[in-house]
Amino acid sequence: MSGSAPRDNPYLAHLPASQRGAGPSTLNGANREPLYGFLPRKVKGEQVRTAMEQDINPFTKQPLSAQYKRILEVRKKLPVYAKMDEFFQMFSENQIIVMVGETGSGKTTQIPQFVAYSDLPHTKGKLVACTQPRRVAAMSVAKRVADEMDVQLGRHVGYSIRFEDMTEPGTTFLKYMTDGMLLREAMNDPDLQRYSTIILDEAHERTLATDILMGLLKTLAKRRKDLKIIVMSATLDALKFQKYFGLTSDAAAPLFKVPGRTHPVEVFYTQEPEPDYVEAAIRTVLMIHRAEEQGDILLFLTGEEEIEDACRKIKLEADDLVNQDPDAVGPLVCVPLYSSLPPQQQQRIFDPAPSARTPEGAPGRKVIVSTNIAETSLTIDGIVYVVDPGFSKQKVYNPRIRVESLLVSPISKASAQQRAGRAGRTRPGKCFRLYTEKDFMSELEEQTHPEILRSNLSNTVLELVKLGIKDLVRFDYVDAPAPETLMRALELLNYLAALDDDGNLTALGGIMAEFPLDPQLAKMLIVSPEFKCSNEMLTITAMMSVPNVWIRPNNQRREADAAKALLTVPDGDHLTLLNVYNQYVQNRHDKNWTWQHYLSQRALMQADNVRAQLQRTMEKFDVDLVSLSDERKLYVNIRQALVCGFFMQVAHKEGEKGNYLTVKDNQVVALHPSCGLDNQPEWVIFNEFVLTTRPYIRTVSDVKAEWLIEYAGNYFDLSTFPDGETKRALQRVINKKAGKRLDAGNGDTREAKKRKKDRK
């Protein structure tokens, strides 16, 4: 046995001679070669456990460190480690596996390593990929696994996220990545040939990218019999995925199940429904503070305003309690948590709870009041009590009026369960649900609707077409979106000339899909060289792709507004964005400058990053970077280029009360108060329709009706317009133009018009 020559070893046969170690005469295979006897995808748990215990790293052939051995002892205690044999057997026998691993099972770190031991991707020049819905998760898990495998992060184990590719081609064989990143890769390599196994982690979160990947991989598995797929999810969704990935309609994909390792959480319900959930939540937090033993509280609310408000009230009431009875009640700190908080303030959630005022006094307590960010993205240790009013803000899409909006809605059972689980991470906990058990059982949906059912899909549809999906309606979705949503997306893409009338991708559409942007933005950016303003459109596009750059603290609104006024360009908010970015660069990205002007340094840095990435894409596809030196003309051209992308988001002024009607849909809207226009132009183009206290349009610029007709003639074909003032206004412009053309007796090409204008 020990005398087998390496050439007989199917594992070593893949390797060039230089990597096979010493020649046949001296090699004692079993000792020198840690993966000796490993048959790809026929590997057994026993073999892997032995290999893990040796002194040589089986993948790098380097000696293993003391740290490796220490971590290995910890890994052995993970629930998933105990099920290694079962895993390898199932992996050997199946192309697709659904896996359920509760919190603390170790699935995210261990399963990809197990797969690497079985697939031996490094011997075939392949990779094992594991997708994550979030960038931080991809980064931090990759780091952990690199440590566990005793390799340098970015070499054998790496990660790939937007703006950061921490992999080494030819060396990396285990890669964590965001789901969106893998989807991007699929656009240029629909067979995903680089991968031997793809693991979709956190599939129950049902992000748009994961949903599309599931559809693609199901189809791809039929073409590529050598590709293995593992879908990892929470319990409740497993059966759905098993059925979906079953090879035939009655054969479900096998389930690999691993228990978690969390502490029990006792759940309490209210006897009666609570009419005011914020008030009830505050009351419950204070009740816990008075009556329950030491341990921090996590309260879920829906948004920034609600959270800041609740924090203030909890603080006031807690101070009252302390004043009434200083011996019985400990000090309390209340920490808000939501994504738009600066990172420094987000860090406060990890501060320890305040200590008791006296050695014998009641212990202090920390209350974190958070949005859903604490449900999935951030985990906080030390939480023992969860207060769950049962609501969150959720995105909803109305395809009829093409509007996405945020609505406070009841959460799902799955979400409630996830929230409760946050109380049991360090020790047994309690969860107080501010609704009745009856409502939980009968009113809450099992699952939150997946994103694909709640979103505008124009981006996704362009990606799918680019991926070669011909029939979007019959694509095998886990949950199919409403046909009307798909129709709306196809319609938009057709108007943008990304798709022809038969739904085929145009050359323009192919380039548009390469930009990590909404189709409207991609379109205006790609056509902008024709308007000699592509440098500027690049900036505007980047600024429109990052969160709001304006900061407006409650107690400094006037100062913030004044600072904003200094940067405002009256012709339109898009030009203001350009101006802000240019000033930011002129002031050398100075932090003090941004602070003095009430601008978010974080958002501006992001814009810088996005701009650089978009610029690389432009260069790759020969989209020229040009500018006009005449600023007045430049500003006109910029607004004309805007029309080429956003002609479907135009509104026409109605009357003198500041009301606008959106074109074709005839929605009554108003300019958002943040809008910087100094008058009310007859025609405006807008980036966003927001439904808050009333319907508003946000990020708005002044445009001319002539431009709409000239650059978006297809859409502004009057025969497709409902009767009304908008149509009549357009008709007047057309009539006037026709009259002029008769006078001038020449065509209306852009160049001709410009020459004419220049002569004036």
Add this chain to the structure above:
DNA sequence: GAGCACTGC
């Protein structure tokens, strides 16, 4: 005269 649930490319 107002907001920004959360991600991702």
